[in-house]
Amino acid sequence: MLADCQSFYASVEKAQNPEYTGKPVVVAGDPERRSGIVLAACPLAKAKGVTTAQRLGEAIAQCPDVVIVRPRMAEYIRVSLQISDIYRSYTDLVEPYSIDEQFLDVTGTLHLHGGSPEEMAQSMQRQVLAETGIYCRIGIAENKILAKTACDNYAKKNESGLYVLHKNGLENTxxxxxxxxxxxxxxxxxxxxxxxxxxxxxxxxxxxxxxxxxxxxxxxxxxxxxxxxxxxxxxNGEDDSPVTPQTHEAPPQSIGHQMTLPRDYGSLEEIKVVLLELTELVCQRCRGKGFMGQVVAVGCQGADFDRPTGFFRQQKMMDPTNVTNQVYRAAVQLLERHWDGQPVRKVGVTLAQFQDSGQYQLAMFDDRERAMALERATDALKEKYGDSIIMRAVSVTAAGQARDRSGKIGGHYK
Ligand SMILES: [Mg+2]
Missing domain, CATH: 1.10.150.20 (5' to 3' exonuclease, C-terminal subdomain)
Known part of the structure; x- marks a missing residue:
C-alpha cells in the first residue's frame, strides 16, 4: 500500500486550529512576503484555484479571503511520525517515502485483521483521521510502483480514497x-x-x-x-523492490577523521584543501549511516607532536547537517579564527551531536535538496568505483591528499 496524506501541512493546521474550519487555508513559507511560495493548500483553497508552489501573491489574487499560515515543520514531522506509528500497529514494514507518504507491506499481517486489503486500509484511514484529523488516501497493489500509481491516479480521485490496482487489469487502467x-x-x-x-x-x-x-x-x-x-x-507494473522499514541504528558520539600530512603546511589555502577533503570523508560516512550532526570540531597540530602546538575547537551549527559544504563552512570559520599561523602537520575534523538524517530530511526548506542529490550521486559513484572516481578540483592541487589516499588500501587516513 501507499498511503498519502491529503494537503498535509494545511490539514495539520486545520485539524489543530478549529477557527480555520470552513475557511480556505494555505501554508506559505513567508506569510509577510507576497513573493513567498505556497507549500500546501487545503481542498477549499484548491477549489478556488490555489495551487501548491504558487506564489503567495497569486494565491491571494485567486482567493482573497485565504487564511495564510506560517509553517511549523517540527509539528508536521511529529504528526508524520505519529501516523507512522499508527501504520506500524498494522504492519512492522512501514517505509516513509516523504513527509506525507508511506509505503506499507501488509502481506504478512493481512490475515491478522481478518478482512480484505480494502477493509484493512479503510480501518487505517479511519484511525488516522480520528487520531490526527488527517485524511489519507491509500493505493493498494501487489508492488510499490503500482501502489503509488493506484494512489496518485485513482485513490485520490475516489470518494472512498481507496483504490486497488490489479496487475492483470493494466490494459484498462x-x-x-x-x-x-x-x-x-x-x-x-x-x-x-x-x-x-x-x-x-x-x-x-x-x-x-x-x-x-x-x-x-x-x-x-x-x-x-x-x-x-x-x-x-x-x-509494465513490474517492481520487486521491498518495503524497507527505516533502520534505527543508534548514532555514535561522533564521527571523525584525521590526517598526518607528508610535510608542514604553512598557508591557510593549503590547510583548507585538506580540511575540505577530511570534511568530505566525515560527511560521506555520516550520509552512509543516515546521521546528521550539529557540532563540528577542527583540530590542527604542528610537526613536533611532543611539544603541543595548534588548537582543537568546536562550534555548533544552526541546524544538524551532513552536507559537505555546510560543515566545511563551519570548519573553515574555526580554522580562520583559531589557527595561529604556525606550520601544521596534522589535521582532524569531527562531526558530533547526531540525529537521524531520515527525519530531518523531511524538512526540505532550502536548496539542501539539490546539494543532497548531488552528494547521493557522488557517494554512489565512490561506493561503486572507489574514492578516486570523482573528486573536488582542489584535490589535484599540490596540497591535496585525496588522490594519494585513495590509492592506499586501509591507509591510516581512513
Ligand atoms: Mg499528500
Whole structure:
C-alpha cells in the first residue's frame, strides 16, 4: 500500500486550529512576503484555484479571503511520525517515502485483521483521521510502483480514497494513462518519449524492450540501456523492490577523521584543501549511516607532536547537517579564527551531536535538496568505483591528499 496524506501541512493546521474550519487555508513559507511560495493548500483553497508552489501573491489574487499560515515543520514531522506509528500497529514494514507518504507491506499481517486489503486500509484511514484529523488516501497493489500509481491516479480521485490496482487489469487502467503520468518520468523524459511517438504508458509497455533500448541508445548513447529497462518495467507494473522499514541504528558520539600530512603546511589555502577533503570523508560516512550532526570540531597540530602546538575547537551549527559544504563552512570559520599561523602537520575534523538524517530530511526548506542529490550521486559513484572516481578540483592541487589516499588500501587516513 501507499498511503498519502491529503494537503498535509494545511490539514495539520486545520485539524489543530478549529477557527480555520470552513475557511480556505494555505501554508506559505513567508506569510509577510507576497513573493513567498505556497507549500500546501487545503481542498477549499484548491477549489478556488490555489495551487501548491504558487506564489503567495497569486494565491491571494485567486482567493482573497485565504487564511495564510506560517509553517511549523517540527509539528508536521511529529504528526508524520505519529501516523507512522499508527501504520506500524498494522504492519512492522512501514517505509516513509516523504513527509506525507508511506509505503506499507501488509502481506504478512493481512490475515491478522481478518478482512480484505480494502477493509484493512479503510480501518487505517479511519484511525488516522480520528487520531490526527488527517485524511489519507491509500493505493493498494501487489508492488510499490503500482501502489503509488493506484494512489496518485485513482485513490485520490475516489470518494472512498481507496483504490486497488490489479496487475492483470493494466490494459484498462495504467496503460490508458498519458505518458507524463509514468512514475519517475520527469518533463524531460516525457518529452523524449513523445518524440519517439510514445503517448501513453501502454504504448511504452508494449514496445519490445530491445526496440526501446535501441530507440533510447540513438538518443542517449549506449549507457541508456539500464534506464530503458527501468522505464519499461515501470510501464509494465513490474517492481520487486521491498518495503524497507527505516533502520534505527543508534548514532555514535561522533564521527571523525584525521590526517598526518607528508610535510608542514604553512598557508591557510593549503590547510583548507585538506580540511575540505577530511570534511568530505566525515560527511560521506555520516550520509552512509543516515546521521546528521550539529557540532563540528577542527583540530590542527604542528610537526613536533611532543611539544603541543595548534588548537582543537568546536562550534555548533544552526541546524544538524551532513552536507559537505555546510560543515566545511563551519570548519573553515574555526580554522580562520583559531589557527595561529604556525606550520601544521596534522589535521582532524569531527562531526558530533547526531540525529537521524531520515527525519530531518523531511524538512526540505532550502536548496539542501539539490546539494543532497548531488552528494547521493557522488557517494554512489565512490561506493561503486572507489574514492578516486570523482573528486573536488582542489584535490589535484599540490596540497591535496585525496588522490594519494585513495590509492592506499586501509591507509591510516581512513
Ligand atoms: Mg499528500
Amino acid at each position: 495504467l496503460w490508458t494513462l498519458p505518458i507524463h503520468k509514468l512514475f519517475m518520468s520527469g518533463n524531460r523524459m516525457t518529452h523524449h518519449f513523445q518524440s519517439m511517438g510514445i503517448e501513453t504508458i501502454g504504448q511504452l509497455a508494449k514496445t519490445p524492450l530491445d526496440r526501446l533500448k535501441g530507440m533510447m541508445r540513438r538518443k542517449f548513447g549506449k549507457n541508456s540501456d539500464i534506464n530503458a529497462e527501468l522505464y519499461w518495467r515501470i510501464a
